[in-house]
Amino acid sequence: MSHSAYGIPITWFLTLGAMLFCIGLFGMMVRRSAIGMLLSVELMLNAANINFIAFGSYLKLPTIAGQIFAIFVITLAAAEAAVGLAIVINIYRLEQHVDVDKMTAMKL
Amino acid sequence: MIEHAWLIPLLPVIAFGLVLLFGRKAPGNGAYVAIAAICASLAMSLAVAFQWFLGGASAAHNGLYSVTIQWMPVGSQMIDMGFSIDALSVVMLLVVTIVASLVQIYSIGYMHGDPRYPRYFAYHSLFAAAMLTLVIANNVVLMFMSWELVGLTSYLLIGFWFERPSAMRAAKKAFLVTRVGDVGFLAGIILIYLKTGSLNLFGDAGVFENLTRLDVIGPWGLPLTAIAGLLLFCGAVGKSAQFPLHVWLPDAMEGPTPVSALIHAATMVAAGVYLVARMYPVYLADSSGMALQVVAYVGAFTALFAATIGIAQNDIKRVLAYSTVSQLGYMIMSLGVFGYVAGMFHLFTHAFFKANLFLGSGSVIHGTGTQDIREMGGLKKKMPWTYWTFLISTLSLCGIPFVTAGGWSKEEILAVAWHTNRVVFVVGVLGAFTTAFYMFRLVYKTFYGEPRKHDIHAHESPRVMLVPLVILAFLAIFAGYVGTPWANVFERNLVPVLGHHYEQVLENKLAGMHHGFNLTVFLFATGSALLGIFMATIIWLKPVLRIEKLEPSFGWLAKLVENKYYIDEIYQATIIRGLMAAAWLAFAFDKWVIDYAIVNGVGYLTRLASDLWGWFDRTFVDGLVNIIGWITKTTGSALRYLQTGVAQHYIFLLVSALVVISLAVIAGHIREEAWIPIAGFYR
Amino acid sequence: MHIGDIKLIFPAIYMSAAAIVVLILGVIAARRPGKGLDHWLPSHYLAPVLVFSGLFFSAAALIQSFAGMGLSIEVPIGSEMTRAPAVALFVTSGGHAQLTVDPFAAIFTFIAFAGTLIVMLISLDHFGERQPHKAEYYSILMFATAAVSFAASATDLIAIYLSIEFLSLTSYVLAAFAKTDRRSGEAGLKYFLYGAACSAIGLYGMSILFGVTGGSTALTAVARGLEDARATGAAWVGVVFTLVGFGFKLALVPFHFWAPDTYEGAPTPVAAFLSVVSKAAGLAVMTRFLTIVAAPDEPVSLSWYWILVVLTAVSMFYGNLVAIPQRNIKRMLAYSSIAQVGYLMIGVLTAMHSFGGPGRLLSGFFGVPSAAVRSDVANLDLVTWDMQGVLIYTLAYLFMNLGAFAVVSVVGKKNPLNPPLANAEAYKGSEIENYSGLMRRSPFYATSLTVFLISLAGVPPTAGFVGKLFIFGGAIRMGTSYPELIVLAIIGVINSVISAYYYLNVVRLMFFAPAEGKSEISASIPANTAIAICLVTTLALIVVVKPVASLMSSAIYSVVPGVIR
């Protein structure tokens, strides 16, 4: 273990990110409602963002790209949520529910 | 004339085309066209013969006149093809054209009113053309081609009344059985071509010049010449109806009788003999002598075997058919014992008297409407012309010396056999006896006695049928004088055909043979024939011997005797009972073992095999393909269940796949890097 | 970066601007539908016209990019020297470009524009003039096209992520655009959820890549970083996760699950767009990423490379096998397009080898000429096969697949049994059995569809054959060093046969089966034009393959904007 004042190796953050990512994945698989799945996606995006920021901070070379990337990710997450929720609302209007596992009209 | 000899076969071909296309509109429904063509061929053949033998053309061309054209290129080589004239082919030309023209004339009367009358003459012309091509071909392949064409036309003619199932079966049988032999012939040709490098028989680069290249030891320690000879002989066995392949000929009697006269007496069946004679240098070049021995024994066996069968036959044409087989055996046997000239001579004479016999039987059939001799009898008075010509030819066949053609030729055969192979000689004598025996049985039953069936209103045939009979009867007497022991024109002309080298070989083989009249042989030959006639006479004409005498010693035969059927047929004669038993046995063997068991059995097995193969094809070859298709389809159907329609499942599958992929990546990574677990965590 | 260089991405900018124009005018026009502006300048006419002119701009850009606008390098093709230009735009610190405009990007832009034009023509027929929210529909379609164009030239992870997301988000909207149709909504939702998951995974991969390569987002820098980080397992995890994001766009197995449902549910023109234009973006990004970043130096030792090989093979088999039992033609085409991606991936994998290996093809900086042109360029003429294969096959695929979808759209729309977009049963018109006897009803459509399907199966003399010729040819050429490519080519061949089975099943129904109903199918002029264009190009590509191939062959030199070694 590092004996510096800070004392947090990057692996801690990365592991946290990985946990968050896997929780998001788990949510994608278990959530029945479309909105629940959307929430899980946000968790995964956050995991990526944690990585970006962690790397951006820990890298020896000064770089701003990590934070920039994270900003764009946040922006696009908003856009994604907008589109997703719009579709969900439309579906709700048509089906009166948003349970994705019940939507199996098409298969073969 | 010789240089235009190619016209001889061509004219009938043209007639064939004309008659086939315009038969009904042509004069005489096409018959006259065909007859005109064959008569023209006859005239030309006669002219060629005259020029060759008497006009000195033979000498002018050193015994061979040959014309070739380019036929087939093989690489830088060129295979030629053409015709050649020598004594052998001239003799054959004469035989074929004479018999063919007479038979065609005869057919005008016999086939009168047949619905397919023009087609009959068309086929006849084609047959003649094929046969004529065969005899003047100078190239083995051309020989084979015409050989097969002969087979084809005989198929057409035998099956001419194809509405009759028996006729159609007989035609097919004839074609197939001969084709079995032809395969051997073909193999022989291939062997000869590959070893001698030529398909042409004559000339500097021809087969006969290069036969020494064949004289090497091949499989089973036999020289290739022997093998080639035997393979060629296979063809002859088929066409000339020799022992194992003779079964087609009696059945072929289903064809119109003139056809039998032409094909099964004079021409097609003689082709096998001609083939062996034509290829005689191959046999002579065989240093082991194996090939000719086989030829001799096959011929001898056939001669006797068929003759014994002839005794038991009641169908007039079948008797003649077995007789033909027997006589062909004679010729083959003769060739096998170096009786090159004798065999050809017998072919020559036999053509006329056997054609006459067939035509005569045709006349009988025409007059009585039946072929069963048990229903005939006493025709002598009603059909005198037929009777006398028939009798002359019968005598000729029996080999009555001095006055008949057959006498000269048979005696010559026996003379050669006496010199070279006594076993064969004995068989020949027995055959002569049997021949005389069954032929006179035939004559007696047909023409003598009282008519056994009274509703037959026999009448003499029209003149157009009688004229050929008379001409042939004339030839049956006088054709033999070209080959008397004292002045053997035949031998003088035929032996040089072999070429100097093989002429010498043949002479060496026959060295010490008494040329000229051989009294011993004469006595044997004449004696056996007369004995045969005598036996026939005491059994059937003046029934001295009676079948009842068999009873005490042979109970099983007694049962036959009790049966009315046999009592009428078999006259009492203890002397013939052995012969009868042998005949029945032979017939049974022929019918049940050879014909039924072998031919039908092979046919059955073939069908079975082909059915099995068809099943195999459907089940396995095709099935394999279908199985692949099935697997493909099933896999597709099974895989589609991955697509459940549930998005969560999709994500699950995605994650699972990603896990697998990632693990694979790491697995690959571990392999190449030293992997220390959790190494970096505390770093 | 010189500000004037902006003109190089003019087609994409134009497309975005045109989208905004269509949107604004459309919104204004929508106030008085059928009258006024909507009468004089309806967006369903305005949009295709704008795209059509955009096509000219993209063609001009294409030609210009080949002409070498200032910056170019010379490379030998056989005995000839060819200019291979590349321009870097929006350079970040460290000298890496956000965008690289090169013929490769120009070609994909052109393909995207052409594809969109055809999709619009189909849409015009499919939705008709009374389509609700048509301005928004066409505008979003154009935004998506612009996104494809951006993606094709993006050489930075941020730019790639943004443009791909741009495309994805607009695609989700398009897929769900038939608001009254449950299937459309379902298609959009599933597409969205699956896409969101995949893009999140891809993003996570990018974040790891970002870290292991030392904080770089530009592809060239990432590539350089990877050289050092080679030993790091995480580096390859990053690559693989990133590839998931691209694989999703391509519908490569196992990232394909969205495709069948979405194709079936989405309106047919949208499905056509997704299957071709959107896929082209994925392909462009994938190709760039693989050839620049992930080109294996020693491919045999890299497991992710093997994974791609396996996925390529599995894609072909899976797509073709599952297509066999399908009963809906759109769904069948979805599976078929999964398989088609497999063929394309063979080309991409082959191309990777051309650029990988010791000493990359070009060692320059952003395409700036460098003295150090790869020394072992003796085999350079062979490189033509590889990238040409991808490009030509994409071009062929564009026309044959769009053509097939066009016919499907026309047939599905006009089937009197099923008025379009009305209810859940609306898509009965896309059941394969509905194609029974089409030859008797509408010979033109039946014949055209036959040509497209046969082309998809790769039978000469169609475009599909030309594409396969190049793809398999490249694979076999490389196969002497990399036998797995030969195996892939053989698998591709086997799959061509399997695919022929289900394509021919449709042909069989159209030609051999009795007609179901007698009504002749009719379509508006735009749709017929679209089909005719596809038909002609599908059949004529083999004739004009010479100029097309030479055009494509020059594109390859610029795919790699240079890696400093």
Added chain:
Amino acid sequence: MILFGFEITGYQIAFLALAGVTLGSALMVVLMPNILRAALFLGLTLFGTAGLYVLMNAPFLAAVQVMIYVGAITTMIILAIFLSSRVMSVGFSQAIYNPVLAFGAAGVMFLFLFVTIANSIWVKRIAAEGPTNSNVGVHAVAAALLQPYVFPFELASLVLLAVLVGAIVIAKEDQPGEP
């Protein structure tokens, strides 16, 4: 500070606390049957993450996170939940779907990622002791966004425009007869 024999820093305690909040609430997000509560827990997760950003010397990002994520996205989601669900009705609860397999997959994935992360050789470029880029402020971000990253920036605005239009079209309830 020594705790249980280990020397720990304040940063570490902060990290552990924030990580606990983040992960705990994240688990709630995916496990909470009630979708509304799940959404609220998402907000908590995002707050925790923002705290981590601060811990990593990225205060600007933390601010962005709070503003956009918590302020906009979560609110939007909650709004959507109200629009798309009958909150008070019985069927509102979310049962967990095939959890075992999913847990297995996600668990293996985590193990894999953990092992990979733990084993990777970061030292070359990554500072071991802590964040080094401590001076990334608003100015730096703004400068980067407007100069080298102006293209993504513009592109993002285009994306937002297109998405907004699309979202509105999809979400809006069409009146009958409206084009």
Added chain:
Amino acid sequence: MDPNCWILPLITFVPLVGALIVMFIPKSNYSAIKATSIGISLIPLALSVWVWFAYDRSGPQFPHGIQFGVDAPWIPSLGVSFAMGADGLSVPLIFLTALLTTLSLVYSLVINERPKEYFWMFLLLETGMMGVFVSLDFVLFFVFWEVSLVPMYFLIGIWGGPKREYAAIKFFLYTMVGSMAMLLAILAMYFNGGRTFNMIELAKAGLFVGPEYATVGALVFWGLFLGFAIKVPMFPFHTWLPDAHVEAPTAGSVILAGVLLKMGTYGFMRVLMPMLPEQFERYWWIIAVLSVVAIIYGAFVAMAQWDFKKLIAYSSVNHMGYVTLGCAVAGSGAMASQSSKILALNGAQMQVFSHGLLTGALFLLVGVIYERAHTRMLTDFGGLGARIPVYAGMLSFCSLGSLGLPGMTGFIAELSVLTGTYNASPLLTGLALIGVVVTAAFMLWTIQRVLLGPLNPRWEKMPDADTREVSSVAPLMALTLLFGVMPMLILTIFNGASQAIVGLMH
């Protein structure tokens, strides 16, 4: 460039233009469609006759040169060119293709179901087939190869018998498997042969020589082999053939048997032998054994058939066995003498031509009787010889020709092949001779079942062959006889090609 370079493209593309013209004739104007199609098909026929006579028999042969050659750049960057040319291999096949197409069209005058599509597809088919025989560039070759596949698929599928769909798809998939394997092999040859698709240059290049190329050479060889063998079709790739033949319309069967199968053997002679002599020499015995199996097997299976058309179809397997046997022997390297190999190859080519004529005629004749009786079961017939003599004559003639009766082309072919084979392997000759006998047996049996015996009263009123039928069969019969009696007329053409090919094979 050859002064006559225009002729081959013209022959190839005139039918295509014709197909386009026919497409624009109104659907309902049957007579115009038929007249136009037949008229157009006469043009390539006339041109092919011209080619036949203009062809210089002692002129340059395939790898050493070509006649009527045309070579224009097409995709120069890939070495693909528009190369066409003719030599002894192709000239007779060009003629055969043109002839059979015209005769088939004449025979098809009765087609009144969707005639427009039928006739333009037929013309398109002719383009494809012609193209295969004249192409000297692999890409071009492959394109035409596949182009001929598609119209045939439709001909079987639309105008075929009851199981037509199955047969059509089986035909298509089977052939496609082969052609795809071929495509891979072609590409491999391209990369090993100096980056060209030009067949002449590839044949000269000496591909895959040496032990280091053993594996790739073998792969390429078997790939090409598969493509050609399926087309031939050789045992055990033949099962598509009976289905396709039985279900195809009469004219389709004629073209299928008469021309399409020949594309496979043409591939053997044009591609496999000149370009991969080393591999061919190594594997010749496999081909030879398969051929002999096909000869015997085909004959036996044919014998087991009760469907007339299927019987003829299986006889094709038997007959094509001789072709492949001849090819195998000609490529047997040191096993046989030079002249034997030439002889075998001459025979193989002769059999190609002969089978095209005879089997084409036989399929036409089967079609004739099927149109009258609406059955093809041999058990249903019998005794027709008396009722319809013209038909009977034609059927007998063709059957006899098919069983290899001397005086017709089949005999020359079989004799040459068997003679050539004897040198390489007497055993194979011997086995093949079994096939000869069995062939004769089933052909005769067929004649017997159809024509001979008592007349089945069902067919009391059956009309004899009419002018259309006779005129479509008679030319084939005439040519069979002509070349059978005077093989010189055609063998000199084959001989040059054989010499050139065998000359390449050590």
